[in-house]
Amino acid sequence: MKVQPSDSFEPNTDELLSNNAAFVREFADQGLHLAPRRHLAIVACMDSRMDIFEMLGLAHGDAHVIRNAGGVVTDDVVRSLVLSQRLLGTQEVILIHHTNCGLEGLAETSLLEEIVDESGIKPWWSLESFSDPYADVRQSIGRLLHSPFIKYKDHIRGFVYQVETGHLVEVDADPRHI
Numbered sequence: 001m002k003v004q005p006s007d008s009f010e011p012n013t014d015e016l017l018s019n020n021a022a023f024v025r026e027f028a029d030q031g032l033h034l035a036p037r038r039h040l041a042i043v044a045c046m047d048s049r050m051d052i053f054e055m056l057g058l059a060h061g062d063a064h065v066i067r068n069a070g071g072v073v074t075d076d077v078v079r080s081l082v083l084s085q086r087l088l089g090t091q092e093v094i095l096i097h098h099t100n101c102g103l104e105g106l107a108e109t110s111l112l113e114e115i116v117d118e119s120g121i122k123p124w125w126s127l128e129s130f131s132d133p134y135a136d137v138r139q140s141i142g143r144l145l146h147s148p149f150i151k152y153k154d155h156i157r158g159f160v161y162q163v164e165t166g167h168l169v170e171v172d173a174d175p176r177h178i
């Protein structure tokens with residue numbers, strides 16, 4: 001699926017800033033610590049239907065949430081996890097991908113060709129499309145288990161969030177990666 005830009009688009013920022021003014025009036029998070037209280041980091045897709053804190057009953061200050069398209073374990077996710085673990089004390093990683101992801105079944109080659117045609121630059125990163133979200137979670141768990149930079153690997157679990165129902169379905173790691 002490819003959604004076209006809207007001709008009637010209006011930027012949101014001014015409205016959001018007035019929302020923030022109301023937020024500031026009610027703000028009660030002054031005492032929270034820098035380091036996540038639950039020693040937990042979550043890597044999730046950027047999908048706008050997933051409120052990670054809400055779906056897991058987390059409170060502000062409980063966990064790091066690292067997000068990108070697909071919740072893919074990229075070099076920058078590893079960088080964030082390294083800082084999360086070694087600087088801010090997290091010891092557990094939860095991966096959350098989901099059904100109906102924009103990357104699922106993406107025609108990666110044609111999008112890449114379009115990008116190269118328009119920009120003249122061949123991307124140095126992968127789009128990371130996939131056909132099966134469960135296999136994709138296994139791939140992400142495997143990348144973490146094989147990374148020389150991830151220090152705490154005893155508590156890594158992966159899930160596919162069902163956007164239709166809100167359920168999290170756990171995915172076992174690929175036995176080749178354990």
Ligand code: ZN
Binds near residue numbers: 098100
């Ligand atoms: Zn997604």
